[in-house]
Structure formats: C-alpha cells, structure tokens
Amino acid sequence: MEDSVVAAVVFLVPVADRDLVDIILWIAGGCLGVGVLGWVATAVLVSGLDPMVGFGTGFAVGGGLGAMVRLVVLSEESDRSETVTVEMDEADDSAGPEPVDLFEASPDPMLYYDDSDGPTVRAVNPAFEAAFGISTASLADEALKHALMTSEGVSAAEAASRGDRFDGRLSCETTEGVEQFRVRVIPVAPARGYVVFTASLDESPV
Structure with missing residues (x-):
C-alpha cells in the first residue's frame, strides 16, 4: 500500500x-x-x-x-x-462651478477660477459672455489677472491667490465700452472661487 x-x-x-x-x-x-x-x-x-x-x-x-x-x-x-487596495480620491480643485444652474442663471457676470497653478479661469457664465463678449472656450485656462477685463484687476487676482476676499470698484472693458463694476472675489475653498461683476454705481462695497 x-x-x-x-x-x-x-x-x-x-x-x-x-x-x-x-x-x-x-x-x-x-x-x-x-x-x-x-x-x-x-x-x-x-x-x-x-x-x-x-x-x-x-x-x-x-x-x-x-x-x-x-x-x-x-x-x-x-x-x-492578501493585499487590500484602498482607493483615495484626490481633491479635485478644478471641479466646475456648483450649483451649475445658479452659476449659469445669474444675471451678474461671473467667472469661476481655481488656483492649481496660480488663479486660473475655468468657466464663465452667459451673463459674462454677453457683457464682455468673451466665451468660456476662449477664456478657459487664462490667468485670472488677465481675465478681469480691467488693468486694475491685479489686487483682485492677488487676493484670489491668497484665498482672500476682495470687494472693490473697477473699470472694465465691455462690449458697450468701459463701465464701472463692483467686483467681488469670493473664495469657496482654499484653491477655488468666483469673481462676480455687478454693474451698480450706487451700491457701496461691503
């Protein structure tokens, strides 16, 4: 056997x-x-x-x-x-504007930026396109300081770079000529935020 x-x-x-x-x-x-x-x-x-x-x-x-x-x-x-694979989602600092419907429907010109490599424009809303005659396709990936439609926008871009708020009056070149806007930089995260242009000469900056 x-x-x-x-x-x-x-x-x-x-x-x-x-x-x-x-x-x-x-x-x-x-x-x-x-x-x-x-x-x-x-x-x-x-x-x-x-x-x-x-x-x-x-x-x-x-x-x-x-x-x-x-x-x-x-x-x-x-x-x-046995090995365990843990998938970690990296924070997406270049995610689009949220909520999209409010961004698109805003009557004020708005642009969305992130700071992946200096404040950079990622999107603009229809009101921005109408006011300044520039679309997202032509402005996307442009440095914010070059996209503020004003030569006085350096301080606003610097505030965005620091993650700080900015609220001031700037002269911007529009499709109708130079107009005064209340320009606000509104960070929503350390590396992204919005710039809002409000054409209101009577409202004082907050």
Missing part, C-alpha cells in the same frame, strides 16, 4: 499544480502517520485484535485529517498574502 501511494505521488508531481501536490502529500502523510499510530495503539492497548485493523482505521481517518489540516494551512497563507 505504501508503494502505491508513493508511486501515485511521484506520478502526479510533474503534472499537478503545487497546491494539489501539497494536498496529496498531506493526505498521504496523514494516512501513514495516523495509520502507524493506530497500529501501535491496537498492538499495545487492545489484546486479541489484529494490529492491521488499527492501521486500516488510522489510515482512513488520517487521510481526511491530513487534507483538512492542509486546507486550513493554505487558507491562513492566503489570508496573510
């Missing part, structure tokens, strides 16, 4: 994968180990009973025991080797 088990193992080694060979070896080891223990126990402790009965019983039990132990060991090895 031992010769047949050994021959089967030798035959399977070249053709089976490693896990299958490991399980077969554990089954064989369990059969032989527990079988020998059964033979010894029967010979020593049970008089009048053929030790081969103990060997056969141990052989049968040992095979199942060996397979079970190997599966437990294999499971533990798999648990130790």
